[in-house]
Amino acid sequence: MKTLFIGGIKSGKSHNAENYIKKLSGAKPVYLATTEFIDDEMQERIQQHQQQRADDFITVEEAINLKEKIALQEGAVLVECLSMWINNMLYHEKTYEEMEAEIATVMELKQDIVFVVNDVSCGIIPDNKLARQFVDISGKLSQMVAQKCDEVYHVVAGISTKIK
Amino acid sequence: MKTLFIGGIKSGKSHNAENYIKKLSGAKPVYLATTEFIDDEMQERIQQHQQQRADDFITVEEAINLKEKIALQEGAVLVECLSMWINNMLYHEKTYEEMEAEIATVMELKQDIVFVVNDVSCGIIPDNKLARQFVDISGKLSQMVAQKCDEVYHVVAGISTKIK
Amino acid sequence: MKTLFIGGIKSGKSHNAENYIKKLSGAKPVYLATTEFIDDEMQERIQQHQQQRADDFITVEEAINLKEKIALQEGAVLVECLSMWINNMLYHEKTYEEMEAEIATVMELKQDIVFVVNDVSCGIIPDNKLARQFVDISGKLSQMVAQKCDEVYHVVAGISTKIK
Numbered sequence: 001m002k003t004l005f006i007g008g009i010k011s012g013k014s015h016n017a018e019n020y021i022k023k024l025s026g027a028k029p030v031y032l033a034t035t036e037f038i039d040d041e042m043q044e045r046i047q048q049h050q051q052q053r054a055d056d057f058i059t060v061e062e063a064i065n066l067k068e069k070i071a072l073q074e075g076a077v078l079v080e081c082l083s084m085w086i087n088n089m090l091y092h093e094k095t096y097e098e099m100e101a102e103i104a105t106v107m108e109l110k111q112d113i114v115f116v117v118n119d120v121s122c123g124i125i126p127d128n129k130l131a132r133q134f135v136d137i138s139g140k141l142s143q144m145v146a147q148k149c150d151e152v153y154h155v156v157a158g159i160s161t162k163i164k
Numbered sequence: 165m166k167t168l169f170i171g172g173i174k175s176g177k178s179h180n181a182e183n184y185i186k187k188l189s190g191a192k193p194v195y196l197a198t199t200e201f202i203d204d205e206m207q208e209r210i211q212q213h214q215q216q217r218a219d220d221f222i223t224v225e226e227a228i229n230l231k232e233k234i235a236l237q238e239g240a241v242l243v244e245c246l247s248m249w250i251n252n253m254l255y256h257e258k259t260y261e262e263m264e265a266e267i268a269t270v271m272e273l274k275q276d277i278v279f280v281v282n283d284v285s286c287g288i289i290p291d292n293k294l295a296r297q298f299v300d301i302s303g304k305l306s307q308m309v310a311q312k313c314d315e316v317y318h319v320v321a322g323i324s325t326k327i328k
Numbered sequence: 329m330k331t332l333f334i335g336g337i338k339s340g341k342s343h344n345a346e347n348y349i350k351k352l353s354g355a356k357p358v359y360l361a362t363t364e365f366i367d368d369e370m371q372e373r374i375q376q377h378q379q380q381r382a383d384d385f386i387t388v389e390e391a392i393n394l395k396e397k398i399a400l401q402e403g404a405v406l407v408e409c410l411s412m413w414i415n416n417m418l419y420h421e422k423t424y425e426e427m428e429a430e431i432a433t434v435m436e437l438k439q440d441i442v443f444v445v446n447d448v449s450c451g452i453i454p455d456n457k458l459a460r461q462f463v464d465i466s467g468k469l470s471q472m473v474a475q476k477c478d479e480v481y482h483v484v485a486g487i488s489t490k491i492k
Contacts, residue, residue, distance in 0.1 A: 006484060006485050007285070008283070008286040008303065008450065009289065009299050009300065009303055010299070010300050010302070010303025010304050010307070011285050011307070012307045117485075119286045119336065119485075120287060120288045120289075120336075121335070121336025121338060121339050121447075122172065122286035122447045122448065122449060122450035122451065123287025123288060123448060123450065124287070124448045124459050124463060125337065126288055135288060135338065136337065138338070139336065139337055139340075140338050142485040143340045143486030144486075145485070146487055147486055152485060154484050154489075156170060156283070156318050157168065157281075157306040157307055157310035157316060157318075158308075158311055161327050163485075163489050164487050171449070172447065172449025172450040173449045173453065173464065173467055174463065174464050174466070174467020174468050174471070175467055175471070176467075176471045283450045284451060284452045286336065287450065287451025288451070295452050298452065321445075321470040321471055321474035321480060321482075321491075322474050322475055323474055323491045323492050325491050
C-alpha cells in the first residue's frame with residue numbers, strides 16, 4: 001500500500017498523514033525525516049516533535065537515499081517530506097531523472113509507504129530560476145508518485161479529501 | 165451552525181459565502197467587514213459593495229474584536245474576511261495564541277457564523293519573513309476554524325465543493 | 329459541450345485535458361496553442377510537443393482572436409492555455425472587459441471546447457502590481473468560464489476531480 005498526502009503550507013497534511021499511518025496494521029510505524037539543513041532553532045523544534053512522536057513512531061533520518069533506508073524498516077514508513085528531499089537532491093546537484101529513478105525504486109519496495117508533499121503549484125510563476133525549477137520538479141514528482149499510489153489525499157484547512 | 169469558505173484570490177469564495185448565508189433562516193444576515201486600513205480607492209470600492217449589499221445584508225465593521233461585535237448581532241454573521249483580520253491582529257502585534265483564543269470564544273457564540281478565508285498556502289515559501297509568518301498563521305487558524313465548523317467548503321473557479 | 333480544467337503549475341491539467349478531448353466523438357481534435365512570445369529554447373520545446381501530438385491533434389496557433397480561430401475548426405478545440413492568452417491580452421493592453429467579451433462570444437460557438445487554465449490564486453498576494461493584476465484577471469475569468477462550462481475539473485498531482 002502506497003499513499004500520498006498533498007497540501008499547502010500548514011494545511012494539516014502531516015497531521016492527517018500521521019493519523020492515517022497509525023491506523024495501518026503491523027509494526028510500529030517509522031517516521032522518516034528527510035531534513036538535512038538545520039539551524040539551532042530548527043534542531044530544537046525537531047527534537048520537540050520527535051519527543052511528541054516517541055510513543056507512536058520510530059524516528060529515522062535520511063536526506064538522500066530513500067530506497068536504501070526504507071528497505072531496512074519493518075513497519076510502515078512515513079516519508080516526511082518529499083519536498084524537503086527534492087530540496088536536498090537539488091542541493092546535491094541531482095537531476096530530475098535521478099529523483100524519478102530513486103522514487104521508482106522506492107515504489108517497488110514491499111513496505112507500506114505514506115508520502116507527504118507540499119503543494120507549491122498554485123502561486124504565480126516565481127521570478128527566481130531555482131524556485132521555478134523547484135516548482136516544476138515538485139509538480140512532476142507529485143504526479144508520478146500520485147500515479148503509482150493506491151490512495152491520494154488532498155488536504156485543505158486540515159481536512160483531507162480522498163481524490164484517488 | 166458554523167461554516168467556513170476557503171479559496172484563493174478571486175476564487176469566488178465570498179460570492180459563494182454570501183449566497184450561502186442568505187439561505188440560512190432567521191433575521192437579515194450581517195456582513196462583518198474586517199477591513200481596517202483603507203485608502204481612498206479602497207474606500208470607494210467598499211462603499212460601492214456596501215450599496216450593492218444593502219438589500220441583503222446589514223453591514224457592520226470590526227477590525228479586531230470579533231467576539232464582542234458578533235455577540236451583538238441578531239442575524240447570522242458573515243466574517244469577511246478572516247485573512248484581513250489576521251493581518252490587523254499582526255499589525256497590532258497580537259500573537260498567534262491571542263488570535264486562537266479570540267477565535268475559540270467566537271466559536272462558542274450561539275450565532276450562525278460563516279467565515280471566509282483566503283487560501284495562501286500553495287505557493288512557494290515566501291522570502292519575506294512577515295509573509296512567511298502570515299502564511300503559517302493563516303494555515304493554522306484555517307485548520308482550527310475548519311475543525312470547529314459544521315461545514316467547510318473549498319472554492320475553486322467560483323465552484324464550491326463541500327469537503328466537510 | 330464546454331469543459332474547463334484548472335490546476336497549478338505541473339499539476340497535470342494539460343495531460344488530463346488532452347486525454348479528455350481525445351475521448352470526445354467527432355473529427356480529430358484541434359490543439360489551439362495560445363503561445364505568442366517564444367525564445368529559441370521554447371520554440372524547440374513547442375516543436376517537440378507538436379510532433380508528439382501529431383497523431384492525435386491538429387495544431388493551430390492563435391495568441392489573441394480565440395473566437396475567430398475556433399469558429400473555423402471542425403473538431404473539438406483544446407485551448408492551451410487561457411493563462412497564456414490572458415498574458416497576451418495584457419501585453420496588447422486589452423482590458424478585462426475586452427477579455428470577458430471575447431470569452432463570452434467563444435462560449436456561444438457550437439464547437440466542443442476544452443479550456444485549460446493555470447490556477448495562480450493560492451499564493452500570497454504578489455508585491456508586483458502587474459502580477460496582482462494577472463492573478464485577479466485570471467481568477468475572474470476562470471470563474472466566468474467555469475460558470476458557463478458544462479463540466480469543470482480540478483487537477484491536483486495529476487489527478488483530475490470533477491467539481492461541476
